Amino acid sequence: MKNNTKIILNTYVEPNAFKYGLKIASSFSEEFLGIIAKGGEVIEVAPNETKKIENNLSQSKLLIVYVGEGATFEYVESSKSQVVGKNDIHIILAGRGAKASITSSYDFVGESEVDIYHKIYHEASHTISKIDVRGVLKDKAHVIYRSDIAMGKEIEAKGEESASFLILSEEARVDAIPSLDIASNDVRCSHSLSIKDISRDELFYPMSRGLDEENSYKLLVDGFLEI
Numbered sequence: 001m002k003n004n005t006k007i008i009l010n011t012y013v014e015p016n017a018f019k020y021g022l023k024i025a026s027s028f029s030e031e032f033l034g035i036i037a038k039g040g041e042v043i044e045v046a047p048n049e050t051k052k053i054e055n056n057l058s059q060s061k062l063l064i065v066y067v068g069e070g071a072t073f074e075y076v077e078s079s080k081s082q083v084v085g086k087n088d089i090h091i092i093l094a095g096r097g098a099k100a101s102i103t104s105s106y107d108f109v110g111e112s113e114v115d116i117y118h119k120i121y122h123e124a125s126h127t128i129s130k131i132d133v134r135g136v137l138k139d140k141a142h143v144i145y146r147s148d149i150a151m152g153k154e155i156e157a158k159g160e161e162s163a164s165f166l167i168l169s170e171e172a173r174v175d176a177i178p179s180l181d182i183a184s185n186d187v188r189c190s191h192s193l194s195i196k197d198i199s200r201d202e203l204f205y206p207m208s209r210g211l212d213e214e215n216s217y218k219l220l221v222d223g224f225l226e227i
Contacts (some may be wrong), residue, residue, distance in 0.1 A: 001035030001066050001094075005042055007031055008090050009062055012036050012138070032086040035062045040088075045071040047095060052076065057106065060085035069124070075102045082110035082141075088117040093157075095129040104133040105225045106171075108141035119148040122157040124185075131161035134225055137172035145174060150181040159189040167197050167225050168217075 012033075031091050033120040040062030045051045047068040054059070057079035067073045075089060093101045131147050149159040165174045178191045198220055206216035 001045065004092060005064055009036060009039065019106045026058060031160050032060045035060055036148040040064055047071055055086055057083055057177045061087045063089050065091045067091065067093050067098040067100055067205045070096065072099045077104040077226055080107040083108060083112045083114050090119050091120045092123060093129065094123050094182065096124045097126045098124060099128045101130040106135040106227055108135065110144060112141040115144045117146045122151040122155060123170045127153045127157045129159040133163045134227060136166045136168060136172055136221055136225060138168045140171045143174045146177045148181060151187050153183045155184050156186045161191040164194040167195065197215055
């Protein structure tokens with residue numbers, strides 16, 4: 001476990017480690033580098049154990065989780081505020097039959113500047129992972145989102161990642177980069193990405209039922225964020 005943690009931490013000092021992240025959102029780079037220097041937070045989920053963490057994204061975080069044989073880990077994250085920070089989650093499915101999921105629902109407002117990285121490593125057979133992220137960006141919010149599912153050699157595994165973002169301001173923007181790193185043939189893995197706004201056609205139905213435009217927007221946003 002210690003060796004894997006060291007390998008992950010070393011990726012942050014490699015050349016171009018922050019090519020898609022801190023070079024763009026640099027206002028919190030020193031803070032996050034300090035978190036790396038301290039080794040982040042490391043959690044081990046014992047064999048056949050089930051563990052769930054719920055987090056309100058409000059500041060920078062580096063979390064490394066090891067999931068043992070037959071164990072299940074769930075990470076649930078949300079935010080409904082202005083946030084400035086970097087949030088990296090690494091989950092290692094180290095034991096046979098281990099399962100993990102990341103479920104996130106974000107509503108970023110104001111001048112939010114957020115760099116998020118979710119990665120799940122399949123290191124054993126019959127492991128299952130799922131990443132499901134939804135984000136709403138308003139005002140001048142800027143989000144960099146990256147996700148990755150890595151599957152090692154000669155294993156059987158299943159993985160799924162999905163990211164959807166709703167842009168509600170001309171000044172809001174998202175840079176989303178989903179990826180898959182597959183080294184085995186006997187796997188099932190998929191990813192999807194959606195970035196859109198709310199169209200007049202989508203507003204038509206709630207407004208035809210008596211809601212004004214403001215409440216129609218709220219109804220659609222709340223429905224979008226519900227996972």
